[in-house]
Amino acid sequence: MAAAATSVVAIAFVSAGAPARAAGTASGGPEAPFLSENDQAMTRMMDGMSIKPSGDVDRDFVAMMIPHHQGAIDMAQAELRYGHNEQLRRIAQEIIVEQQQEITAMRLALGQPLPPSAPAPDQGQAPSRAAPSQPMSIMTTPMPMRMNQETK
Template sequence: MSTRTLARRAALAGATVAAALALTGCGGGDHPTAGTGHDTPATGSPSPGATFGDADVTFAHLMIPHHRQAVAMAELADDRAADPEVRRLAGQIKAAQAPEIARMTDWLTAWGRPVPPASAGHGMPGMDHGMPGMMSDADLATLKASSGTDFDRQFLTMMIAHHEGALTMAQAELTGGANPEARALAQRIVDAQRAEIDSMRKLLDGR
């Protein structure tokens, strides 16, 4: 993947999130839905009456397929990566993001909002990818067809771009989100994925 392609995706990121807000919103701007007085369960999944707004719904609705793709990419490292550090990082990504998918799925269900289907992730109006950092089918085919040091390079390059897209969406939640659990998850994503980006850049620079 070229540097020019990554730069173009970064430039589209803000517009993509804005388009997603329009598509997944509740119909009248980012107004929080008032709670019913129920406490948020210890599991981290809010009760159906927990306060939430359009930004929270958008965050979960976009981040679920985004995380699904990251997990699928990480699984490829099991039998394709040459560098044990790449395999370790891929395992770390899977271990972190799979439970987050389950948590966000629970939120959408509790909020009475649809969970993105397995095919979600592409087709946002005016965008050649569904959301910031998402890889195209061609990108994934290239990654699947590679192995050894070539896979390591492709994986690191693509996952850096993927993580940067996640940071864009998490920052949008921190700016406009109303649900405390969703905002807390967004902050954890920012902290964890910034650190992983740093690690991946160091691995990539060493090649």
Template sequence: MSISRTHVLVAALATVLLAAGCSDDSTTTHTTEHSTTTTTSAAASTDFNDADVSFLQMMYPHHAQAVEMSKMVPSHTQNQQLIALAAQIEQAQAPEMQQITDLLTGFGKPAPSATEGHGGHDMPGMMTGAQMSSLDAANGADFDKQWLEMMISHHEGAVGMAQAELNSGVNPESRQLATKIIADQETEIATMRGMLGQN
């Protein structure tokens, strides 16, 4: 009788311990998952500084103007080299505008505006309204020359902004974008300078 009671007590104790063990595991797992989620979320929302935000907010309308200038090309010139270059610039910068929007949204910042700073005074290399009107009124070789000179200045401004991001920004994706902008646009500046020499 004594042995049977002992067996029953041992079995009951084992059941209680097993249940407690399961409960502890569940609680631990839940806590760990919650902690990990919180940490990841915090990292995603704090891994940037004012330099990153400023760079992205300025680069968006800067890119928008370059795309606008590129769209003018096919209707203003027959220069196939210039038409191809403009298409290349548009194809590179339009997706970067979406990337900029996604990054700013991830930072909890408002979506950027294509017209912000469009007066040409807030960002290096931006064309004024008068310059854009002059470009739109030109055709042929005159258009080619104006467009190349303006886009070289525009690209130089973008390179300067991207360099400032590399100097002061901390967000890895923003810095990676800045590095790409410098590489792409310095190559295009060299191409455009060569094309100006041909005109």
């Protein structure tokens, strides 16, 4: 269910957001690095989801869903680099953890090997104003996340 909802959001973002992204990037405004990075993430996601059917529905599902989930991770990382709203930044962190866990679960369900673990990007750094040339490495091992804790 969550994957279907995420697909609808991604499709809506691609179709409705494309002119806004292009205009924001072309204008060179303060949002341009974020929009550029998001556009790159969406392009990688859509390219990755275009697969040649293998004849195995389960493998094809996973082959399409992993790039979809990675796209969500990449967009959430862009929010962490450029966004300022703390509530949205927390949601972005949750998206990263949840999508990584789902990628791991899908790979395990098919008996696929997991990629080697990599350190999570340092979200404590000031946002970089230049979009990275390569996607950031992410941690592929599920991380427990404490939810609904009150801050003091």
